[in-house]
Amino acid sequence: MPSLLLAGCGTSLRSSIKLSGFRNAHFLASVPIRKRGVEGNLPKNYFENKTVVIYFSAGWCGSCKFLTPKLKKFYNAVKESEPGKSLEVVWVSKDKEAAHQEEYYEKNLPDWPYIPFGDENIQKLAEKYKAVVIPVLKLVDSEGNVVHDRVRADVEAGIKADPIKTIEEWKKILKQ
Numbered sequence: 001m002p003s004l005l006l007a008g009c010g011t012s013l014r015s016s017i018k019l020s021g022f023r024n025a026h027f028l029a030s031v032p033i034r035k036r037g038v039e040g041n042l043p044k045n046y047f048e049n050k051t052v053v054i055y056f057s058a059g060w061c062g063s064c065k066f067l068t069p070k071l072k073k074f075y076n077a078v079k080e081s082e083p084g085k086s087l088e089v090v091w092v093s094k095d096k097e098a099a100h101q102e103e104y105y106e107k108n109l110p111d112w113p114y115i116p117f118g119d120e121n122i123q124k125l126a127e128k129y130k131a132v133v134i135p136v137l138k139l140v141d142s143e144g145n146v147v148h149d150r151v152r153a154d155v156e157a158g159i160k161a162d163p164i165k166t167i168e169e170w171k172k173i174l175k176q
Helices: 062-079 098-108 120-128 151-160 163-174
Strands: 051-057 087-093 136-140 146-148
Touching: 051 062, 051 120, 051 163, 062 087, 062 098, 062 151, 062 163, 087 098, 087 120, 136 151, 136 163, 146 163, 151 163
Parallel strands: 051 087
Antiparallel strands: 051 136, 136 146
């Protein structure tokens, strides 16, 4: 059975992941992730060949309530384009209660994949990506390395300019 171990901030992701039975598996392969409209957890290969942005936020966070509609608008603008078809925003909730996570997801977010409330990977990812103060957006590669950490600025500029160009730039960074 595959397992995922993420180390704290001081080590590289490759040395902090232990995957059994997967060769070159996506770093999220063993993290239980759900998505609206999908029964149970997403398949282990769901994130292969995807452009993945990790989004740390919470319903209680004022800055998140300001950023989330912008990210949603950006996401919707690029999702139907050819370069945007592979875009996935993985929501990592910093809500304090499961009901709050569910309410914020249902009322404010598209059908983004998310880690269920209480899962230990929420804290591990928050430590890894230094998500102490939210919101936090990170563009990551399949190994979990941050390849671009100015995603918020890109999203805010992209919705005013050309969101398709922004996603194309991200794909170049990821060599996709």
